[in-house]
Amino acid sequence: TDIEETIYTLVEVLIAVCCCLGNAMVVLALWKTKSIQQPTYCFIVSLAVADFLVGAVAIPLSVLVDGRVKTSFHTCLFISCVVILLTLVSVLCLTAIAIDRYLRLSRPFYKRTVTWKYSYSVAAACWFFAVPLSFTPMFGWNEGLKTFNSSDKCMFVNVITLNYLVYFNFFLCTLTPLLVMTVLYAYVFCYIRENLREKPGNGAQNQSRNYLTKEKQLASSLALVLALFALSWLPLHIMNCISLFTNHANKIAFHIGISLSHANSAVNPVVYAFKIKKIKSAYIHIWKRYTYCEAESQGSQS
Template sequence: MATSPLIVRVLLYILLGSVSVLTICGNLLVITAVIYFKQLHTPTNYLLLSLAVSDFLVGALILPFSLDSSVLRCWYIEDVFCKIRLIIDVSLCMSSILNLCCISVDRYYAVCQPLRYRTKINGHVAGIMILVNWSVSVLFGLGITVMGLYHGECDITCLTIIYPITMVMTSCMTFFFPAIVMLGIYIKIFLVAQRQARSIQNTNCQSIKSGASVSKMERKATKTLAIIMVFFLISWTPFFLYYSVQHLTNYSIPATVHESLHWFGMSNSMINPFIYAFFYSWFRAAFRMIISGKIFQGDFANSKLL
């Protein structure tokens, strides 16, 4: 397979390398903020921390290797390392969408069953959800690898699954089924939120008004987290649709299109920190303190974030 001209390769290294650096740095900010600031020690933020760890690992472990294979148009590496890359790739993709599923469950209880939220979703429950999430993701990645793979002499996709139905099932289990579940949960949440908003507007009771302010904050958080889910689906749907259609019909598209769709999906790992900074004032305040180095000048773990 022919390589790209030198100038194109240099530009690709700069562009795709920037995506990798921004992904690592942005998610490292989120990880540091949630771990350091006690105000951010909430079940929802623990789930966001797990998602940030997944995105950070994509930037640190997947994107650098994908950079070489995308730019050089060929993958020269030992078979065992190629399989390790596949395990990590599948595991992290699975982990990201399972984290989003856990977040959608958290938002369901916060909005639809607010009185039961603190008993149903707490730090202990969030920890169990994260543990199960990562265990399932790693086991699934290992299972996909041992189901029958081969490695060509020079293959840009690194590994090709022998049985097309395996790839389709993988796409359904890692993306389509969880995506449908999440969409269903968020539709339910927004229907309940609209009903709550109408009830608040139709009452003058001060106690309800007071409780409504908390509910309003939860609804705002839910909208923000729903935006994160939407961006994830927009980023990865083209890639998984292409992969499913390709393996069902044996239709092949140019390698450049394949790589573009893959990078478009992986770039989602870079987006989430920007969403947090845009919508959450406390994350903005935390990011400013971390970037300025203020947290290294004293103990600010108990600082009141905006």
Template sequence: MNNTTDSDKSLGAKITIGLVLGSITFVVIFGNVLVLLSPFFSRNLLKKPTYIFLISLAIADLLLGIIVLPFSSIIAVTGTWFFGPVVCNLYVSSDVCFSTSSILHLLVITLDRYYAAASPFHYKTRMKQNCALLIVIIVWFVSVMISFPPIHTGLNTDDGVIQSYEDRSTCVLETNKIYSLVDGIGLFFIPLIFMCVLYVHLILIVRKKGAVSSKNSYKERRLVITIAVVLSGFAVCWVPYFTIFTVGELFKWQAHPVVSDVVLWLGYLNSSINPIIYGLLNQKFRDAFRKMLCITCNKTDASSNYSMSRTSYYTTNNQALSRMKNTTKNKNGCTNKHIYEEAISSSPTKV
């Protein structure tokens, strides 16, 4: 799922592109690491099926950031592939797998929220952790099967030859019409349309419940807003790429390499906005993020306060001892040396 760009960019352009893409990669990795660490700071997160889907989604996005985006950045900057055909096919397969998994997870999350709003009683009795884990396994199975077997057996190419071995300086996803239809229409546009239909139904359900009772109206409105933001981000990020990907193969049309890279990285950007959305709109994730981000600050502040307290103590103690040492004699006739030794013997050794 990558396209090469012209290799004759100026040095300034390469540096700029590298910094931008490196920043996106960092945000993808950092944000999804926060999501994965959230259950350690909010133990209730894994008790609900929805959060199991969100954690699995974060795994897909994190793997994309660690395994795929560094290679994609190198291609975008240099316009050349340096790592051979075997690594290329593994990279392309991973790209397709993790991107597809991310898309399917968003579909599952939308279905989950719709089911919870439309049939709350059946949802609580039927949607258990085992059911959520089974759904996650199915999502990952479909993602793996659409990526690794076809690319490593040549099912994605027109002539049935395994890609990347003829021209070893480029690394792109070669597709035929069948693969484009299955991956583009079957695993993107149909799920996207389905999610939009579910969202419209969800709005109707929330309005109907709000008209009957306003008890949970605020919570349900937040649910609608969250899904709207997630769905909008998903569509804005991925529709341009899959439009070019599907239409280009069906009508034998090829976009400019720069345009292809821009829409591809726009799709990658979706893996960075999901943690931001959850951090802003989900209270449990927001609390967990706050604890994680503040724990280092608290340790630093505690260490600083401890050092300052020790410095303040010893400064005050030394000043007192100095004053006592310089005193000629006390009223009882004790010498300065006696007072000094008595103060030393009675002073604490630890703060």
């Protein structure tokens, strides 16, 4: 109904604004503190950029491909693929972060040899590889012109086939990386827990314990980001599976699932603010600087 469509649109607009503001703050905070040159934080910035684009690009486009505008088949298909792209970038960035945490603990030489250029290259590779994966429907794996009428409005479900969404996008490109990341974080936490159980000894051992404690705090925060991603996206993917295997779909349920998946991009900056000290302190620094400048400008005007 019109009321349901209006509520869905307003919720999406609110989420989009939160995505843009929150993730812009993350990028600004890490840029100002030059933390962007550190491998893990470089990947977090890449993830924040993807989340920002979810608000600025993916959400407006997903609202358009909900039967709001008339387009050609290939235009509608292209817009739908762009919406998929940003999700896959997020998955690949999360995978890169998990691998980075694993290598830092399991390969001592890694943290000594890895450079910011390497981190930028890996982050760029995440975006590069996400493009062919998300634009696969453009090369033929789609619903085809037979299901699309030139008089019809652009609908995501009329151009993107459920086989692609379930078997390729979910099982291969989302679920498999999530399982790999779960295993990697399980190893990280087991390794840290076993080493922290050792009794403190000389200065070198105490220094190692302090390092492991910091690693545990950061890994916990990043694992929470991963868990929230899974909880936000799995409902929509499960609904796609139900729709494919039972041929039953509920539009309201899908709207809730889509909004929940988009909300994940708005939640991440909040997690960073409360769980990662470096980002939290950068937020505070920017806020103090902003309020100081405001107070100074008001004082000069008076």
